[in-house]
Amino acid sequence: xxxxxxxxxxxxxxxxxxxxxxxVVVAECISHxxxxxxxxxxxxxxxxxxxxxxxxxxxxxxxxxxxxxIDVGLDDGVSRRTVRLDRENLALHVPAMIWNMVTFRAAxxxxxxxxxxxxxxxxxxxxxxxxLEARRDAGA
Numbered sequence: 001x002x003x004x005x006x007x008x009x010x011x012x013x014x015x016x017x018x019x020x021x022x023x024v025v026v027a028e029c030i031s032h033x034x035x036x037x038x039x040x041x042x043x044x045x046x047x048x049x050x051x052x053x054x055x056x057x058x059x060x061x062x063x064x065x066x067x068x069x070i071d072v073g074l075d076d077g078v079s080r081r082t083v084r085l086d087r088e089n090l091a092l093h094v095p096a097m098i099w100n101m102v103t104f105r106a107a108x109x110x111x112x113x114x115x116x117x118x119x120x121x122x123x124x125x126x127x128x129x130x131x132l133e134a135r136r137d138a139g140a
Contacts (some may be wrong), residue, residue: 004095004140006074006081006084013020014064016089025089027114033062033076034093035116042066043111055125057134059117061094065104068109077135085111091139097138099131 015026045051051116052072063072064131076098083092086105094100102111117123125131 003076003097005076006079006100007096009072009074009081009083009098010093011083012091012093014089014091016077021097023088027062027064027091032091035060035115037062038118039115041113041115043102043113044109047104047107047109049080049104050101051104052100053126055099055131055134056096056117057125058096059115059120059123060096061100061116062091063094064088064112064114066112068104068106070111070115071103071105072110075101075102076094076131077101081101085099099125099128099133105123114126 012032014032017024017026029036043051063085065085066088069084072083072085072092073092074081074083074094085092125134
């Protein structure tokens with residue numbers, strides 16, 4: 001299987017249904033989320049905080065910014081790309097083996113992350129040099 005590139009990270013516009021009394025955003029597995037969800041977590045951090053700074057060997061992620069704004073920096077060892085999530089109905093699918101950095105760009109930002117794998121520490125690559133080596137070893 002070929003390794004993903006930063007250009008395989010897909011921004012996905014989710015359906016948003018607004019009424020006078022509020023709005024609902026829908027993300028359905030298969031239709032919008034490209035995998036069965038095994039784990040979900042949320043992140044909050046101060047303005048300009050940077051989280052992430054890692055890649056996953058196997059885990060894919062689906063990121064939604066429920067409130068505020070984040071920049072997701074993506075790196076495949078060759079190319080880099082930044083995707084801003086600043087609307088409640090804009091999500092980002094991040095394939096495995098993509099280095100990511102999440103920068104919080106607004107106060108009270110809440111990021112929701114859906115994953116196709118349960119938490120496993122051995123799935124994380126937290127050292128950038130080790131990430132580059134893993135990609136080289138995989139044939140990138």
